[in-house]
Amino acid sequence: MSVIELRRASRWYGNVVAVNDMSCEVGPGITGVLGPNGAGKTTVLHMIAGLLSPSSGEVIVNGQKALGTPETYRTLALVPEREAVHGFLTGFEFVRMSARLQGLADATGAARRAIALVDLESAQHRKVATYSKGMRQRVKIAGALVHSPRVLILDEPFNGMDPRQRLHMMEVLRQAASEGCTVMISSHILEELNDLADSVLVMVAGRLAASGHFREIRKLMTDRPHTFTVRSSDDRLLAASIMRDASVFGVELGDAGVVVRTSDRGAFTRNLPRTARDAGISLREILPTDESLESVFTYLVNR
């Protein structure tokens, strides 16, 4: 059974529809919520976190309606997008307060562990008002992790973090996911989710444009040609030979090799080795060049 389920959930504000009839299921592991600004990512996450009620449809978390009793928060945590944290508290006090509000028996110990996890030990006794943006993000994440939630929702968590901090946080999230946590991260920066998310929900203008692992999504996009880059011992000859193949409709010579566009992935992968062997060319490298999340995303957004 999936942990989070949206059943035809919609949310509108007057005339503006922020989330439009969205249905999906999210299970353990890391799920990315991807979309341009204004796509409705924050609205969906807030609905799952029980801060917003859906205008129609249902949002179910762990078998219960998301907008339920406060008890649901014992196993759920939200890292909101706004960077505001109580400036007059120290980092440690903020995380410990979070732990106490969760009713943890050893709030101080849990706070210390959470702060160590986000690598904020050196700054934990300074007031949050003196923190950089990246540090504030980390202290928010520490506050969310302090009670080891089963469901962790992060809204653009890597905003303002430098690459080193980001890599560290990604490790932390992978660790949590491997222990069975359901992690949902929203972002509009594709590189962040490329390595992190097992599956993605792509939202465009309030609707769910695609869901699942992005390589699978790519495979489903059959009306868009696949592109491969092939390096061989004789690119020009290979280009000329492969052009004769019916599944190939475009060939380009570039620095990285021959860029081949084909409409039929399967046929091409079968024919290429045969063509190369017949022409006496040895193939060195075959790379699918547009299976990145970026190309998937661009395609979905522009559809």
Added chain:
Amino acid sequence: MTEAARAEGTIYDLGYQRYKGQRLGRGNAIRTLFGYSFRTAFGLGRGERAKLAPFAIVLFCFMPAVVRVGVAMATGQVALINYAQHLEFTAFWLALYAASQAPELIVTDRQFGTLALYLSRPLRATDYMVAKFCALTAALLILTLGPQLFLFSGKLLVAEELFPAFRAEWRTLLPIAGGSIGASLLFASIGLALSSLASKRNYANAAVIGFFLLTSAIVAMFYSITSGDLRRYVVLAHPVWVMNGFVNWLFDVEARRRSVVGRADLPGEYYLYVILGVCAIAMTALFLQYRNRDE
């Protein structure tokens, strides 16, 4: 891309043009900021809500003048039109205006972080302060001078003949102007100096209103418990009483015997000194605060 183009590298002219026209200097910047702040003091250029308070207060300031002129016209009794008392009536509204609009001028820039934008222009911090001060004083002048000019023209219209009346009355324009400038300076100084201490507009509103409420109450209390010379000098601590004394002195009118100012019977110059003193203190406070922001 051909081999040759790749080897050389070209930058394409997209039509970006540098501004080659005249660059107006610091003076212009100050004048522009003055004009903009003056409009902000009346809520112009902002939403409807921003206009509500200033316009209402303008209305309340003009109303006594309009009523008096109206009655004078109807009954022909010119004596009703008395400039010296007018400012006294509207003192409450002037204080409220300062409390409501001084924060709009000074605190919005701090609250929303736009002060740095201003200071990165050929505008120094002191220029900024001077422009704001002049703008609020000018706005208050509308509230003080405007109704009095209205009274003045009312008096002329009621008279039987226009030109002789004008010749007789024109001298009163000087004390009218003087009194208005003094009152405007006083309230503007207090409003701006107190607002500059606050980080949010709401708090600045409260600070200025609180100041007026508390000084009135405390000075009134001290007035009732002191006597003799000390009692007379206590009068100098109350903003509205100071304004009254100043106006009476300019008009060379004996204040009503029963009024506080009348009984204090201080030399008129003292009120002038107090007003100038308050302005000086306020400007110094503002200067010290804003001087550090010139980075």
Added chain:
Amino acid sequence: MELPINRTVAWLTWRQMFAQRRIWVAAGIALLPAVVTVLFRAVADPSAEQTGFFAVLQREIVLGTLLPLAALVFGTTAFAGEAEDGTLVYLLVKPVHRWRVVTSKYAVAALTTVLVIAPAVLVPWLLLDDAALTFGIARSLLAGVAVGAVLYTAMFVLVGLLSKRAFTLGLLYVIGFENVLSRSGAVGAKSLSIREFATSIAQSTGDAAVVLGAPAVPLDTIRNAGAVILVVTLGIAIWKLARYQLAERV
């Protein structure tokens, strides 16, 4: 029985009360009457009555102006500050009942108001040595302060939840409505003014009535009206927070 508040929320609110520059405001409010009293002792006529001064100081300045001002500052801080800064969300996504959040914040705000105004009552009382100013008077003044703080803070906490311009609205209420009400002659009008409630409580003991004047509002009315005000304002505040939904960037 467990207290109807959440201790951590209370701790957070306590820290909030004095954050930023509010500590100076608190100090100013607490010490201003003391300064005025010192001045009084220094400059006043020997014939000036200490009791008269004390009465005016407490009635007009402390109960009339400083008490509502303090309740305004601390009551609106409870919620308006958080909603604006965006930090309210951290309290909403925790297994804490929202009504407890309201009561905790309210309790701390009211307590802070009392703690800040108490010196305003006690220090002048200590500085004056007139025999007629007994401890009983100080005690009844403190009772009036407590009642006023409880009621004013409840109203301002609610206003903080309802409106962003909460502070200005509260201010208008204090200077406009209450001043007009208390200066009007109608007894009925006085029953609507929290300031009159506080003053009447302060005047309710025999000694106090001599110095401060006779109470204008009967104790029964205060008890009933006060209870109604408290229940209604806190009730609405709880209801409002329970329905509070956090949309994007709001």
